[in-house]
Amino acid sequence: MSDIASGLFLGLLFGFALERAGFASGCKLTAQLRFQDWAVFNVMFTAILVCATGLYFLDLAGVISTQALYTPTVFLWATLIGGLLIGAGMAVGGYCPGTSVVSFMSGKIDGFVFFIGLLIGVVAFAGAYESIEPMLKALPGPQGQTLPELLHLPTWVILAALIGVAVAVGLLTRKSDDQPRANLGHTASAHS
Amino acid sequence: MFQPKPLWNPYAAGALLGVALLLTFLITGHGLGASGFATRLTAAVSETVAPAATEANSYLGAFVANDNNPLDAWITWEVIGVALGALIGAITAGRFRISMDGPPKLSTAGRLALALIGGLLAGFGARVAVGCTSGLGLSGAAVLSTAGFLFLMGFFGAGAGIGLMMRRLYK
Numbered sequence: 017m018s019d020i021a022s023g024l025f026l027g028l029l030f031g032f033a034l035e036r037a038g039f040a041s042g043c044k045l046t047a048q049l050r051f052q053d054w055a056v057f058n059v060m061f062t063a064i065l066v067c068a069t070g071l072y073f074l075d076l077a078g079v080i081s082t083q084a085l086y087t088p089t090v091f092l093w094a095t096l097i098g099g100l101l102i103g104a105g106m107a108v109g110g111y112c113p114g115t116s117v118v119s120f121m122s123g124k125i126d127g128f129v130f131f132i133g134l135l136i137g138v139v140a141f142a143g144a145y146e147s148i149e150p151m152l153k154a155l156p157g158p159q160g161q162t163l164p165e166l167l168h169l170p171t172w173v174i175l176a177a178l179i180g181v182a183v184a185v186g187l188l189t190r191k192s193d194d195q196p197r198a199n200l201g202h203t204a205s206a207h208s
Numbered sequence: 209m210f211q212p213k214p215l216w217n218p219y220a221a222g223a224l225l226g227v228a229l230l231l232t233f234l235i236t237g238h239g240l241g242a243s244g245f246a247t248r249l250t251a252a253v254s255e256t257v258a259p260a261a262t263e264a265n266s267y268l269g270a271f272v273a274n275d276n277n278p279l280d281a282w283i284t285w286e287v288i289g290v291a292l293g294a295l296i297g298a299i300t301a302g303r304f305r306i307s308m309d310g311p312p313k314l315s316t317a318g319r320l321a322l323a324l325i326g327g328l329l330a331g332f333g334a335r336v337a338v339g340c341t342s343g344l345g346l347s348g349a350a351v352l353s354t355a356g357f358l359f360l361m362g363f364f365g366a367g368a369g370i371g372l373m374m375r376r377l378y379k
Contacts, residue, residue: 019282022235027289028296029228030240030342035297037221042309042323043378049364049371050378057364058218059225060346066226067350071233086238088339088348090355095344098337099362102330106363107370109326110309112341113334114242114290116327121291122298123306126323133327134243138250140328141335145267152336163352174352186219 031118033063040122042110042130049107054189061182065175072171090157097152109133212302229350236282239347243334245287247271251278267335311377 017025037059038044048056075082088095106112111119111130119127160166163174215221232240251271254262255278262268271278298304310319334340337359339348345363348356 017235020285022232023282023285024289024292026228026232026235026240027286027291028293029231029289030225030286031290031293031295032297033221033225033228033293034290035294035301035303036216036224037218038215040294040298040303046371046374046378049367050375051368051372055215055218059222062219062222063225063229063346064349066223067229067233068352070226070230071351074234080234082351084237085233085351086347087351087353088344088355090353090358092358095337095355095358096362098333098335098339099344099359100366101333101336102340102359103363103365103367104370105326105328105330105333106341107326107367107374108329109323111323111326112242112330113246114240114340114342117242117287117290118294119309121294123304125306125308126310126319129320129323130327130330131246133324133329134246134331134334135250135253136324137328137331137333138247138335139254141332142250142254142265142267145265148336149266157354157358161354163354163357166354171352 030114031121034115034118035122039115040119040124040127042119042124042126045106045112045115046110049103054185058182058186058189061178061185065179065182068178069175072175087161090161091152092155092157094152095157210302213300225346226350229347232347233350239343239350240286241283241339241343241347242287242290243331243340243343244281244283246331247335248278248281248284311374313377313379 034040038055039059044053045056047053071080071082071085074080102112109130111127113134116127116130116134120131158166164171167174229240232238248271251262251268254268255272262272295304308316308319310322314322330340337344339359341363344356344359349360350356
């Protein structure tokens with residue numbers, strides 16, 4: 017498949033799934049951060065586990081080698097601080113980079129403004145790059161680039177533990193999902 | 209009044225997202241992303257507005273070196289796909305509406321200011337971490353990478369901390 021075709025097709029699935037999950041709404045996304053709505057956690061964890069379990073079995077069957085897949089490198093400070101900033105960005109502005117695109121394609125003006133903010137953030141980073149770059153790379157992460165390597169456990173144990181966490185959170189938060197969401201703000205309260 | 213269709217069950221939406229991510233790994237060898245496109249778009253705009261400064265910059269310069277078009281990348285097509293998928297999703301569910309989210313207690317200007325500041329934080333943060341919620345949080349965690357889970361801890365930690373502090377604005 018060409019880059020153009022695969023990019024368009026896979027992006028389309030990604031954007032459609034995020035829209036159906038309700039992630040075009042900044043109110044719904046931040047409701048997770050206030051622990052009023054567990055959809056963000058449940059959607060993300062389900063996606064991670066479906067993909068990770070699929071990759072595990074395809075690797076077992078010899079269809080692919082998970083070793084050959086792109087695995088991001090961990091830098092203790094850079095990865096953690098970047099995560100903190102993006103979490104702060106969602107709490108303040110309502111979105112993350114991907115969901116801001118989904119949001120403004122659903123007609124949300126604040127999603128578009130958030131996206132413009134992203135570009136300004138990149139400019140700010142480029143301006144500060146020379147002074148902060150040594151700090152970001154100063155502390156590499158642990159040798160273990162994956163959880164099985166880091167914890168010295170077989171992949172299936174990690175997967176089973178993560179599935180356990182997902183099921184436990186799902187059961188513990190099931191009740192709050194059934195209640196009317198009066199506190200979510202005007203947009204998110206439009207659905208059942 | 210016209211009612212939009214209900215959202216999908218989170219597990220159904222998550223399963224579709226997981227299948228899309230799995231297919232992405234099978235077809236391309238890497239996961240899905242988003243902030244990489246924002247970086248490339250910034251480099252392209254910056255190159256148009258201020259070519260000398262862009263080429264001299266130690267970060268953006270690499271994207272435009274040798275007359276490269278920074279937008280000539282897989283992630284550009286992927287994000288165009290995301291935009292189309294979201295548009296199709298919103299229209300077919302009757303959810304497309306010119307509107308604004310954000311804390312109901314704030315004025316329009318206040319909400320837009322927060323959106324801009326939030327975007328700025330996320331844009332800066334994504335370059336620090338070399339990825340965002342899509343590339344690190346979702347795709348990174350799906351290959352069980354340490355980076356993905358460390359990112360998610362920071363993301364939910366700061367998000368929940370600040371989210372709870374801003375709770376009153378949403379009541």
